[in-house]
Amino acid sequence: MNSPSNEAITQYKEARPPPIASVGIIGWLRHNLFSSVSNTILTLVSIYLLSIAIPAIVDWVILSSQISGDTRFDCKVEGACWAWIDQRLGQFLFGFYPASERWRVVIAFILLFPALIPWLTHGIPGQRYLRWFSVAYPVIATILLAGGFGLQEVPTDKFGGFMLNLIVGLSGIVLSLPVGIVLALGRQSKLPLIRWFSIGFIEAVRGVPLITLLFVSNILLPIFLPPDVTLDSIIRVIIMVTAFASAYMAEVIRGGLQAIPSGQYEAADAMGLNYWKSMRLIILPQALRVSIPGIVNTFIGLFKDTTLVIVIGLFDILGIANAMVSNPDWLGLSTETYVFVAAFFFAVCFSMSRYSMWLERRLARQRH
């Protein structure tokens, strides 16, 4: 009777460690990279391709590159020739903005953060006051950039480089969201006039390429306007880019509105809310949350479209790059300049994409 098997077990045995092949680095590798034959093949092929590409890229960008020199002919290396950055960085960032006044652009850029952040997140100290600051920001930035009030005036045709991409892109983004919401609501309106106008605007603007709109704004508008009325070309671009993006935005948000079950509309009506209250408190918060990926998608598209301003003779960062590689001293450095420009666009677009993912996660947490 006293066999060991009958002895009462009074304490748990220490769990044995999992097999060595399922934990740690080896486990991770097995689970993620070599979990099946096809995955193993894919992994090996990828490693092979990366082993070719990465050393070559690092070698071209860094190891065999050269960063000093006055002209292309000073670059004697096999890799990239970055010598132009030293002289041209200012042009890439500020275009033809006078060098002595560039500090104003820098200040406007720094002030952009306190203006933007209170709208992007919660729990910032003094958020209310910062939001009032954001409302004033466009005026402050315009004065800083264009001059007036004691600052030297800088004509807008001197604006250029990445600064121009940011001005046009951010203005378009900030303006196209509200306009897009209004158009989306208008398209669903029960008032025929508003509905027809919204549908007409959305379809007409979406039906033509942005480049055509820019062209029209630049070439045809001056003919129809009276001779003494001139509209600044950057303002014209911002209007056209905003119109274009808000037509797309309206359709993205309409998709979000249609994803809301009709019970929500009926519940809002049952609560006795009027149209605007039900939209503001019930419908739009849900619709916008559903639409975030589409909205950010439109923003990113809009930001990249800012390079099209070259067709009306404004020099964004890409235009500056093209004008630079036409200089006999720097002929043929197009690969280097395009890589450089691409880095700027990637930084902005990637940040927007990460922010939208963070926002989606935060809103999902609030919901549950």
Add this chain to the structure above:
Amino acid sequence: MKRFSLLIAAMTLISGVASAGTLDDVKKRGALQCGINTGLAGFAYTDDNGKWAGFDVAYCRALASAVLGNPDKVKYVNLTGKNRFPALASGEIDVLSRNTTWTFSRDVKLGFTFVGVSYYDGQGFIGRKKLGVKSAKELDGASICIQTGTTTELNLADFFRVNKIKYEPVPIETNEEARKAYLAERCDVYTTDASGLAATKSTFADADKHMVFPEIISKEPLGPLVRQGDDAWADIARWTLNALINAEEYGVTSGNIDKMLKGTKNPEINRMLGTEGSLGEMLGLQKDWAVKALKAGGNYGEIFDRYLGEKTPLGLSRGLNALWNNGGVLYAPPMR
């Protein structure tokens, strides 16, 4: 092009009524609005200080200097191949100096006036020396990189049809892509305007292994143009260009002009520089308009040497663009 032409004609009509005197407009504005390229090697590019420079830009500066007395009083409007003509027609610019080929239809149908030829270009070929080909006529069966939708494409087809030889076109969108494709040996030969070939060749690490074939298969006379209907303004634009060319012929340079102003034995120089006669007044300008134009950047030869010539990376020889008495075809009418 055809799509635009009617529109442009209409725009010219409207703006022609709106502003009768371009010269008065320019003086009132205090700046010449000059249409230039968005970036073309040697012709229009930015220098390290963000200032526009180049062969086409130099003409804008000379004209502004002749009219307003200051070569810096230019507002540059950068134009693409597509919007250059609407910009001129709508009055957004006063003069277009953007490597534009003078053709019948542009001159007649679009309602512009070409004021002369500032650069005689023509389509040529570049190929590797190892092909063992000495002339474009020996290119039977070769693959050729061409920019699509340009006159070069049509010229090429004509050239090969006339010479009864076959080729394989490799269509490419831009000059830069074509350069890359040629270097990657996707084609045996690349064809574009000779000035563009020189710019392309200057970027090659192994430039001595390539050669530009002697054949030039098309005429591409590039020059400034203005709106039709304002002949007084066209005269100013035309004679500013002629003054630059004549100055080279007479040996007037930015270096010796001050000495020549004290009077020379050549009455033609004296008339041009305003020390004799009244050419400036006839144009509605100051007496010393040509002096100012020349002080902006020197005579034609000096401008050519500075931006395109053999001492620049482009290394273009004068060729057709030499003076008529020097083996070229530059021949400006006399200043009298």
